[in-house]
Amino acid sequence: RCPGCGDDLIARCGTKMVWHWVHKGQRHCDHWWENETPWHRDWKNQFPTDWQEIAARDEHGELHISDVKTSKGLMVEFQHSYIKPVEARTRTRFHNPMFWVVDGTRRKTDRKQFAAAQADGVKHPTKDGLVEQLWVYDSRLLKEWVHVGVIVAFDFGEDTVWLLRRVEGDWAYGFAYPKRSLVEKALSGCRPPDRRIAKGHAESIRPVPHQGLPISAFRDRLRRLGVSSVRSQPPGCRGSARLTRDPRFLRD
Numbered sequence: 001r002c003p004g005c006g007d008d009l010i011a012r013c014g015t016k017m018v019w020h021w022v023h024k025g026q027r028h029c030d031h032w033w034e035n036e037t038p039w040h041r042d043w044k045n046q047f048p049t050d051w052q053e054i055a056a057r058d059e060h061g062e063l064h065i066s067d068v069k070t071s072k073g074l075m076v077e078f079q080h081s082y083i084k085p086v087e088a089r090t091r092t093r094f095h096n097p098m099f100w101v102v103d104g105t106r107r108k109t110d111r112k113q114f115a116a117a118q119a120d121g122v123k124h125p126t127k128d129g130l131v132e133q134l135w136v137y138d139s140r141l142l143k144e145w146v147h148v149g150v151i152v153a154f155d156f157g158e159d160t161v162w163l164l165r166r167v168e169g170d171w172a173y174g175f176a177y178p179k180r181s182l183v184e185k186a187l188s189g190c191r192p193p194d195r196r197i198a199k200g201h202a203e204s205i206r207p208v209p210h211q212g213l214p215i216s217a218f219r220d221r222l223r224r225l226g227v228s229s230v231r232s233q234p235p236g237c238r239g240s241a242r243l244t245r246d247p248r249f250l251r252d
Contacts, residue, residue, distance in 0.1 A: 039103050039155075043078045044068060046183045058094055066095055072189025073097065080106055085147055092148045099151035099191055101161070101182075104141060111156050114139045128195040129175060136170045146172055151191055153182060165194050173197070 044052050047068045054069040068076040075098035077091065092098065104110050117138035124131040136142045145152045146167045153161040161182060166173040175195055185192050 037080050037103075039080055039105075040067070040078050043101060043155075047076075047187065064091075064094060066098075068186070070186060070189045074099075074186060074189050074191065076101065076186055079103065082106075082144075085144070088145070088148050092150055096150065097191070099153065100145070100148065101153045101155055102141065102145060104154040104156040104162075107140075110139075110141050114141060114154070114156070114162070117142070124197045126195045126197060128193070131173055131175050131195045131197055134172045134174070136167075136172050142172050153177070153192070155179075163192055165192075 044067055047070075051068050051070055054066045055063055056066070057063050066075045067078050070076075075095040077095060077098060078101045079088075080103040083091075088100075092100075104114065117134045118132055120138060121135065122133040124133060134142060136146055141154055142164070145154075145164060152164040154164070155161050159180075160176040160178050162174055163177045163182075164172055164174045177192055182192055
């Protein structure tokens with residue numbers, strides 16, 4: 001029986017996927033639940049089984065199940081499918097302290113688009129390694145996830161993930177981080193580390209050449225990305241790039 005709702009479960013013991021339990025009917029006790037993919041299970045199976053599928057109830061008595069809850073109370077959520085921003089924020093508030101791991105391979109264009117954002121971004125060497133500063137509207141993934149207020153690890157099917165660690169205005173700051181280290185940090189109950197840029201870096205930022213696009217072409221590109229308005233001046237335009245003066249740091 002399901003430890004959360006008490007309903008009957010069925011064992012799935014096929015030859016193609018990892019053996020697992022599913023609810024007998026089509027309904028699931030947690031309305032945040034989504035069908036698990038091999039990607040989900042590959043990540044979850046790097047953690048002890050008694051840390052997986054941990055149920056808890058909110059203040060209204062509604063049941064929610066976290067993908068992984070470590071012995072120190074850190075939650076890790078693995079997200080493959082699209083999730084509405086309001087639901088992502090609600091889940092973050094409920095599960096916090098937590099971080100997200102997001103499948104960056106679900107849509108065919110996301111990796112290419114993210115790589116273009118990296119190519120056009122600003123690179124900041126630090127004593128701990130390179131930090132990349134990317135314009136949020138250059139990447140659909142960034143645009144979808146900068147609002148959650150916690151660490152997000154984008155998994156592009158490589159040996160590293162890209163850690164979204166901080167957001168300042170319309171700029172996202174992050175860096176490549178080994179998957180194995182991410183798991184080891186989580187196993188110890190810790191979030192992945194940050195890499196700090198020298199104080200005052202915002203004042204030294206200059207516009208980044210943006211493939212020589214005129215402003216009209218750049219605005220067309222924004223419309224294709226679904227951006228209706230821009231608060232800061234896009235890279236490659238005349239004038240200085242403006243950063244919001246109240247940086248929103250992702251929780252450590």
